[in-house]
Amino acid sequence: MDCSRATSQTRSPPPCERSPRACASLPGRSVGSRRIEDLGEFDLLDLIRAHLGQRLSTTVRGPGGDAAILETETGRLALSTDAAVEGVHFDLRFMSLADAGWRAVVGALGDLSAVGAEPRAVLLSCGFRGELEVASVEELFATLDALGEEEGFDLVGGDVVASPHAVFFDVVVVGRLTLSSSVDRSGARPGDLLAVTGTLGGAMAGLASLRRAGKRPSDPSPAELDYLRPGSPLRPGIALAACPIHAMTDISDGLAEELLALARANEELAFVVDPTRLPVAEGVDAEAKESGRDPAEMALSGGEDSELLLTVLPEDYSALKRALDALHPATRLTVIGEVIGAPADAPAQQRTLARSQDGEIRPLALRGFEHFRRSGR
Amino acid sequence: MDCSRATSQTRSPPPCERSPRACASLPGRSVGSRRIEDLGEFDLLDLIRAHLGQRLSTTVRGPGGDAAILETETGRLALSTDAAVEGVHFDLRFMSLADAGWRAVVGALGDLSAVGAEPRAVLLSCGFRGELEVASVEELFATLDALGEEEGFDLVGGDVVASPHAVFFDVVVVGRLTLSSSVDRSGARPGDLLAVTGTLGGAMAGLASLRRAGKRPSDPSPAELDYLRPGSPLRPGIALAACPIHAMTDISDGLAEELLALARANEELAFVVDPTRLPVAEGVDAEAKESGRDPAEMALSGGEDSELLLTVLPEDYSALKRALDALHPATRLTVIGEVIGAPADAPAQQRTLARSQDGEIRPLALRGFEHFRRSGR
Numbered sequence: 001m002d003c004s005r006a007t008s009q010t011r012s013p014p015p016c017e018r019s020p021r022a023c024a025s026l027p028g029r030s031v032g033s034r035r036i037e038d039l040g041e042f043d044l045l046d047l048i049r050a051h052l053g054q055r056l057s058t059t060v061r062g063p064g065g066d067a068a069i070l071e072t073e074t075g076r077l078a079l080s081t082d083a084a085v086e087g088v089h090f091d092l093r094f095m096s097l098a099d100a101g102w103r104a105v106v107g108a109l110g111d112l113s114a115v116g117a118e119p120r121a122v123l124l125s126c127g128f129r130g131e132l133e134v135a136s137v138e139e140l141f142a143t144l145d146a147l148g149e150e151e152g153f154d155l156v157g158g159d160v161v162a163s164p165h166a167v168f169f170d171v172v173v174v175g176r177l178t179l180s181s182s183v184d185r186s187g188a189r190p191g192d193l194l195a196v197t198g199t200l201g202g203a204m205a206g207l208a209s210l211r212r213a214g215k216r217p218s219d220p221s222p223a224e225l226d227y228l229r230p231g232s233p234l235r236p237g238i239a240l241a242a243c244p245i246h247a248m249t250d251i252s253d254g255l256a257e258e259l260l261a262l263a264r265a266n267e268e269l270a271f272v273v274d275p276t277r278l279p280v281a282e283g284v285d286a287e288a289k290e291s292g293r294d295p296a297e298m299a300l301s302g303g304e305d306s307e308l309l310l311t312v313l314p315e316d317y318s319a320l321k322r323a324l325d326a327l328h329p330a331t332r333l334t335v336i337g338e339v340i341g342a343p344a345d346a347p348a349q350q351r352t353l354a355r356s357q358d359g360e361i362r363p364l365a366l367r368g369f370e371h372f373r374r375s376g377r
Numbered sequence: 378m379d380c381s382r383a384t385s386q387t388r389s390p391p392p393c394e395r396s397p398r399a400c401a402s403l404p405g406r407s408v409g410s411r412r413i414e415d416l417g418e419f420d421l422l423d424l425i426r427a428h429l430g431q432r433l434s435t436t437v438r439g440p441g442g443d444a445a446i447l448e449t450e451t452g453r454l455a456l457s458t459d460a461a462v463e464g465v466h467f468d469l470r471f472m473s474l475a476d477a478g479w480r481a482v483v484g485a486l487g488d489l490s491a492v493g494a495e496p497r498a499v500l501l502s503c504g505f506r507g508e509l510e511v512a513s514v515e516e517l518f519a520t521l522d523a524l525g526e527e528e529g530f531d532l533v534g535g536d537v538v539a540s541p542h543a544v545f546f547d548v549v550v551v552g553r554l555t556l557s558s559s560v561d562r563s564g565a566r567p568g569d570l571l572a573v574t575g576t577l578g579g580a581m582a583g584l585a586s587l588r589r590a591g592k593r594p595s596d597p598s599p600a601e602l603d604y605l606r607p608g609s610p611l612r613p614g615i616a617l618a619a620c621p622i623h624a625m626t627d628i629s630d631g632l633a634e635e636l637l638a639l640a641r642a643n644e645e646l647a648f649v650v651d652p653t654r655l656p657v658a659e660g661v662d663a664e665a666k667e668s669g670r671d672p673a674e675m676a677l678s679g680g681e682d683s684e685l686l687l688t689v690l691p692e693d694y695s696a697l698k699r700a701l702d703a704l705h706p707a708t709r710l711t712v713i714g715e716v717i718g719a720p721a722d723a724p725a726q727q728r729t730l731a732r733s734q735d736g737e738i739r740p741l742a743l744r745g746f747e748h749f750r751r752s753g754r
Contacts, residue, residue, distance in 0.1 A: 002384035042641070051611040055539035060453060060483040065561045065642075066626055069554065076437060078444035081549055083502040083536040114443040119555045125547040170502040172458055172549045177446065184442045249443055264419070302587040375551075 036137060037130030044160060047134065051141040052155050058120055059154045068156035070121055077176040077328060078118070080111035086166040098143040098230040099168060101126075105144060105333040106232045108171035109151060110250035110306050113234040115182045116241020117175025124153040127163025151234050179190040185265035188247040192311035194271060194337040195320075197236055201295065202226030202281025203304035208291060209283070210220035223283030230306040234333040236324060237308055243320050248310040254303030256364055257354070262309070263348035270342035270351035272361055275300065279334040300364070311339050383527065413514060414507030423539060424511065428518035429532050435497055436531045445533035447498055453554040454497070457488035463543040467690040471587040474513040475520040475606040478503075478546060482521060483609045485548035486528060486681050487627035490611040492559045493618020494552025497528035504540025528611050562642035565624040571648060571690035571714040572697075574613055577632060578672065579603035579658025580681035585668060586660070592662040600660030609685040613701060613708040614685055620697050631680030633729070633741055639686070640725035647719035647728035649738055656711040677741070688716050 017099075023029055049063050061069040082104060084090055090100040105122060124144070128137070148155055158172075203220055206227030210216070220228055233250060240248060247266065251258040255278075259271045275296040288295040312320055321333050342351045354364045413421055426440050438446040459481060461467055467477040482499060489496055501521070505514070518532075525532055535549075583604030588594070597605055610627060617625060623644065628635040632655075636648045652673040665672040689697055698710050719728045731741045 015681060042637075055650065061561070066488040067457040067494065067550075069492070069559060070454045070456065072449045072452060072454050074447060077447045077454075079447065079498060079500060079549075079551065080444040081500050081502045081532060081534065081536045081547070083538045083547065085504055085538055085540045087541065088539050113441040115446070117444065121456060123456060123458050123549065125458045127460060127462055127545060157456060157458060159458045159547070161460045161462055162465050163462045163543065164464065166540065168504060168540065168545060169458065170458070171538070172456075172500065172545035172552075173444075174456065175444070182446060184438070195421070200406050201730075 003374035010207055014218050014263050016256045035130065035133040036128055036132050039134065041160070042361060047138060047263045048160070049140050049180070051192070053149070054154050055149065055152070055192045056120065056154050059156055062154060062156045062324035063158070068121065068123065070156070070174070072120075073176065073216075076182065078106060078112055078115045078175040078177055078182070079172070081170055081172045082108035082111065083168065083170040085168045088166075091211075092167065094214060094216050095228055096216060097132065097167070098357050099141045099216070100140045100167070102143055102147060102229050102282045103227075104169040104171050105147060106230050106306050107252045109232050109234045109253050110237075112173050112175040113232075113237025113241075114248050114250040114308060115175075115177065115184060117177050117182070117239050118238060118247075119151060119173065119175050121156040121174040121232065122153045123147065123156060123172040123174075124158040126158065126160050126166040127166070127173075128160060129167055130157050130162060132167070147232070151232050162171055169301070183245060183248045185247055185249045185262055188262065188269055188271075188311040188339050189267045189268060189313075190339055190341040191314065192246055192339040193314050193317055194273065194309070194311055194327060194339060195317070195333055195335050196251070196279065196307055196309050197240075197256070197331050197333055198235060198305065199279045199332065200305050200307065201278075201284040201301035201302045203230060203306075204298050204302035205281065205287035207304060208287050221283055223281060223287065226281060226283075227304060227319075228348050230304075231309050233306050236328045237358040239324060239327045240308065240310060240320070243312075244316055245320065246311045248308055251305060251307050251361055252303075255305075255309065256300045257303065258309050259352045259364065260348055263351040268342055268344050270340050271337065272340055272353045272355055273300070273364065274339040276357065277334065277336050279332060279336075283306075354361065388624065389730065398608070401503050401535050402694055405600075406562055411511040412507065413505055413509050413511055416511065416602035418537070421514070424515060425518050425537070428515060429522050430526070431531050432526065432529070433497065433531045436533055439533045440535070445498065445500065447533070447551070450553065454496035454560065455492045455552040455554055455559070456549070457485060458549050459488065460545065460547040462545045465476055465481060465543075466509065468588075471591060471593050471603055473516065473593060474509065476546070476593070477544070478517045478521055478526050479524060479606050480545040480604075481546040481548050482524060483607050483683050484629045485550045486591055486609050487614075487629050487685070489550050489552040490609075490614025490618075491625050491627040491685060492552075492554065493615050493625075494554050494559070494562060495615060496528060496550065496552050496611065498533040498551040498698065499525065499530045499558065500533060500549040500551075501535040502549075503526045503535065503537050503544040504543070505537060506541060506544055507539060509544070519752050524531045524609075528609050554601055560625045562624055562626045565639060565643045565646055565648075565688040565716050566690075567646060567716055567718045569623055569716040570691050570694055570712050571650065571686070571688055571716060572634045572712050573628070573632070573656065573684055573686050573695070574610060574617075574708055574710055575684040576656045576658035576709065577676035577682050578655075578679045580607060580683075581679035582658065582661045582664035582676050584681060598660055600658060600664065603658060603660075604681060607681075608683050610683050613705045616701060616704045617685065617687060617697070620689075620700055621695065622687045622689045625685055627684050628682060628684050629680075632682075632686065632753060634680065635676045635686050636741065637725055639688075640728040645719055645721050647723070647730055649717055649732055650677070650714040650741065651732045653734065654711065654713045655711075656709060658682075676717045
């Protein structure tokens, strides 16, 4: 099993002294409480650009012109966008604008990591309410620049527009595939193990705790931090994609939802999860007790964890775990189930299964996040 | 003067029988009035993908996976995003969702054309209100696919999220720079002529007329069509960028606003417009009479025309016009002023000038579209 290419890095380790994830906030350069409706558009863009560094030699032209320009090597580029809307995906009553932007960018990086692409550029379009404080916009971009330093990307462009009712972000990520073939959701095989990085349910528990508090704590708990400033799966994803795994996807829409996506992308296969094996995050048990829910169900349907789900041959699993341990010792890898054959005509819902404690296999009760459905339908 | 590279095309002419710009609407595949809140997310995405073709050999993987994948040649990529929000940038009471999406994509293509990049991919993130009709979403993507056929791009990805208060679009355009050096806003020289493609003010006149009508006419006037389905400046821009022009930018934010952007990007230069030379679009005079405005002022501050502004040496102008006539006979090019030297310390506002009828040069009265400013400030 050859994971050697996973060690190649095109950049040096970040020089930051403290992790931006651990910071309650990064200081803006503004004082007082100016609002962005007090600035002209040019002034706002100048202020944003003042916070953005450039670190990749492939960035020929960054923000400010009609278009950003990248130097590209021959090969393949991965492109993805991820949109998030205030009141739907985030709530600024108990998180900062910087938290919301961090979550949006880490979510988009998850799409790059799922195909094993090295980041080349990030663009961020923002819809801002005019009454947002200038200092919060400065904190947002200083925080994203620090994230760029840590994960190795430049913020090369984007757009800033007025959105009177709700803040929104749309994150564009551009990455380079360094491998000859890219991994994706399809490619799973019967007999594969189903494994997941990190821990599950933490972000959901953190969100519940933040909702109860109604404001952002000055010293967030680990679960709250899982929600406010999730770790990026980008570097572990690049390492895993260099190994002979069969299928991989990020699970920011929730494990149950992504199992369904795997089932849709892999016909004649069923995905069986053992709920007792799910790596439940710190703080989930306490939150489950508080809210009368089941910890495993929170881990399954959480929908906010920035982790990766993959399938791999059982005989390759130990080497995969050793490779990940060597490169990213902080990233756990846990087997949570298996892939089995299924009838060709079975719909995806019937190929997403859970093994109950008595060993029986039943359809997984899905509580996926369906964006547009009216409740009660 | 060598414009020969402008003739190189990587694709054959589009096979469409009628221009999507002229269509009142393209048929969706749905009947009845289902709303998108009646669909699950997967169903909505399946329905969208059913309308999207793939035409570029560089598109390795289109919509549906974690990330789109492009084959890239060695060289430079241009990237830009453009966001538009219902109630701020467009109004669905008198335009269709397809019109709004068309405007957003053509606006973003303008950024590619301003740097002379050949399109490689478009990604579209959409925030939809749940009560939108499924048929309107189908018409949107069928229309954008037809635009892709005409302009030579694939819609390779994006995101669809719920946005309860206002529809929004964020368009990502990716283009390949085929020239060794790309043109941008900077690079203007004293003595240059200032020229503009197409006609000005039409979109603003069309918008005013649509607002008065309060609904989308079944047979829009030329000015209304300038607003609802603006022609794309992409192909003329690619042709112009292959010629030895000095600076170029698109003017979707309005001519006056873009003159200011030119002044900011070119220190020690002033940009002088002769309002009597502005190529005023059909329908602007009538609208000016109706609303008691000045046609030249509407052409200057319109803010909705998808045209290009450039500077070029006077001795190169005739050859430039001949090259454009040969490749894109429908695209007008008009000299509207000149570039002159200015003191090093003069702010950009004082370097954006108009020549009055008595020959005197005065600061241009700017009515730029300032997204966040409260009115009266």
